[in-house]
Amino acid sequence: MRRVLLVKLAHVVVVLLLVSLLTTVMLELTPGGPAYAILGESATTEQVEAFNQEMGLDRPVVERYGEWVRNVVTGNFGESYRTGQPVMEVVKARMPVTLQLAVMALVMSLMVAVPLAVYVAYHADGRVDRAWSVVSSVLISAPHFVVALLASFVFAVRWKVFPVTGWEPLSNGLGPNLRSAFLPALTLALGEIAIFSRVLRADMITTLQNDFVLAARAKGLSAKYVLFRHALRPSSFSLLTLAGLSLGRFLGGAVVVEVIFALPGLGQLMVQSIFASDLFMVQGLVMFIALVYVVLNALVDLAYAYLDPRVGKVRAG
Amino acid sequence: MSLTQDSDPEVVAATEGGDGLAVLAQTRVDPVTKLTLKPPRAHGRVIVWLATGWLVVMVFCAVFADFLPLEKYSAPVGPPRQTPGLRFDEPLGTDAIGRSQLTRVIYGGRVSLAVGVIGAAVAMVLGGLIGLIAGHFRGWVEAVIGVVMDTVLAFPSLFLLLTIAAIFTQSLPLMVVSLALIVTPSFARLARASTISFAQREFVEASRAMGATHRRIMFRELLPNIAFPVASYTFLMAAVIIVAEGSLSFLGLGIPPPVPSWGGMVSAGRDSLATDPSLVFVPATVLLLTVVSFNILGDRVRRRFDVRKSSL
8 A cells, every 4th residue: 555655646746747847848839939929919029028037038948947846836836927916816716616616516416326326227227227328428428518508598598597607606695606506517517427327337236246235135124225325335436436536627627617607717717818818827727727636636546546455556547 | 338238247248149049048037136137139229320320411511511502601691590490591590690500510510520530530549559559568668658648637638728729829730639639648548458458368478489579569469459449439539529629619719710610609609598599509409419429339339349348
């Protein structure tokens, strides 16, 4: 176990170093240099020179990279050129929104996926199972913006149950907050429900073949008891890993949903920064998200290795 | 992830090569789990044919778009915001400034399909080679490749695409490259797993014992065997790429106008969602049907060719 931990840690550090390298280099790669991208096409040579000097962009790349890494380690992800605000400040302000969205989506999807998967695993090949198979195929394929617009159309435009766009922070009350977060979370959750239910169903069916299930039933325990109390736990490894990974995916991948529902989260920030050519913000944000994502994935991997000792060193990629 | 219900591998094995009668004789109901352990039927066949049909139509329209009797996609051809209907003139309606939805959907499909197919093919070749090398050489080569792949995977895919869009100006080749990039690690992972599983077989060992060079082992022994399993995932990856392209276009970071794109059409129609939902749902439905078809077909192809037992 200790060895796995060390290897994982080394892996994470190396990947993060490469990511930090990439984010420094990406500024170099803008055609014409970051100065032109940020100041605009019409910038004069003097403006560009002044900008480069001010931002320290005329120093060698290696020196800048070293400084970037030192900054990141101390929590300084750079500053926006437009507003001068430190990236971390903006991220801290917007993180709760994306986080709440991700957690809500995860909870919603688990609440639906687990009972559903248990049911279809128990009644495998039944009508519900076959129907759900088709439906889940569609849900998995559907792009977020399609689902979002469909949900928005039905529940916000036609039936007016939820607001079309906008975010009510918790300070405005729990009710409005949940109302504004429901449709976006639902959009994200629908795709995950399909994935989670498939994984859990497959694992449950395998678990149900075991003798201990037969033994429990023979002892007179009800089907529901056996399913939920005996069979569910050993079947949930893959599901839990997937759930952890999904959380990470939501944090970085809710971009489209945030844009459609106008939620002031990290994804919307990314899109706005790109359109405003705020490259320093983009650089810092990408580094931050990658950091969170890599650490989260590593934690999930470790948890999985801890829960299931059989896994060991079987890692792909 | 499988569409059909192959739940019990033992049953599948037991019925392989059996005739109908033997198959029937082995049907039984498990009293505990109530699973009817019958051999897997060919259900879902209709859906697979529908999916294939849809894709054939889409590809045909995309390839022969210029020869079809369509209006131009950038010129207004009729009253704006016409709803779709069963008629010959503009069956899919018109958009906000009167352009033909049908034409725009077909030309948008051109972009999406081209990007999806070419991107998936590029990723398959690139990822396949990378995985082959990693799986064959193992050791530090595999470790380095693994780290590089993980760096790409360290970014949520849309974020990576957005970053690339932030740096460079968008164009068709760049989109193909960046979309292929996000899918390459998946292919590499698959190729590596397949290579490792084949590299342990006797014929590879024999080849090595006979003094075959690395190149020969990789390309004559391993590659032909991993080719099918790796290629079987192409449809699924194409679906992923098409969704990603749609999202990029939706955010305005895809192919720049006047070339229509499905995502762009959805984005443009978003403001009129309340009044003219067809502006959004015509391209959205076409996109959805195409992606679902790719997924269904890809699932079926993958199940046919994938060597690995697990369905994940």
